[in-house]
Amino acid sequence: MGVISKLIGTPAAVSALGEAAQGVAEIFVPSATKRMEYSAEAQMAALRQLGEEYQHPALSWFDRLVNGLNRLPRPLLAFGTLGLFVHAMVDPEAFAFRMVGLNAVPEPLWWLLGAIVAFYFGARETHYFRNRAVASPFAAAGAVSGENAALEEWRRG
Numbered sequence: 245m246g247v248i249s250k251l252i253g254t255p256a257a258v259s260a261l262g263e264a265a266q267g268v269a270e271i272f273v274p275s276a277t278k279r280m281e282y283s284a285e286a287q288m289a290a291l292r293q294l295g296e297e298y299q300h301p302a303l304s305w306f307d308r309l310v311n312g313l314n315r316l317p318r319p320l321l322a323f324g325t326l327g328l329f330v331h332a333m334v335d336p337e338a339f340a341f342r343m344v345g346l347n348a349v350p351e352p353l354w355w356l357l358g359a360i361v362a363f364y365f366g367a368r369e370t371h372y373f374r375n376r377a378v379a380s381p382f383a384a385a386g387a388v389s390g391e392n393a394a395l396e397e398w399r400r401g
Contacts (some may be wrong), residue, residue: 317364
């Protein structure tokens with residue numbers, strides 16, 4: 245630096261020359277820092293937009309009723325199957341009579357019942373899987389924000 249400052253003059257001129265060289269260099273090779281800042285801003289904007297799209301309004305009484313009804317099939321199937329075993333032990337003749345009736349059901353009807361049950365539980369599981377996948381980035385961001393004061397300050401600014 246000593247030789248350059250003697251050739252050019254003052255240290256202020258040297259720093260001005262360095263800044264000019266940096267500006268010219270950034271024309272050909274963009275600043276990595278600015279690129280990361282722009283990328284972070286774009287990601288935060290996308291997350292904010294995604295969060296606004298998936299905010300759920302308060303559930304009405306009808307929504308809560310339907311959610312309650314949607315939770316009934318699994319326990320009813322489980323307890324109904326246990327009830328069949330109890331029924332077989334309590335009244336074997338009536339149980340055998342009902343099983344003969346079930347044996348008369350044609351096979352395509354059993355396939356249809358299996359498809360309905362499989363699609364019901366498959367769609368329900370898919371719904372919950374998709375909601376977990378959408379909610380997980382926000383849950384992770386919420387956990388990080390409490391631990392990182394610099395990130396909180398950056399978000400506020």
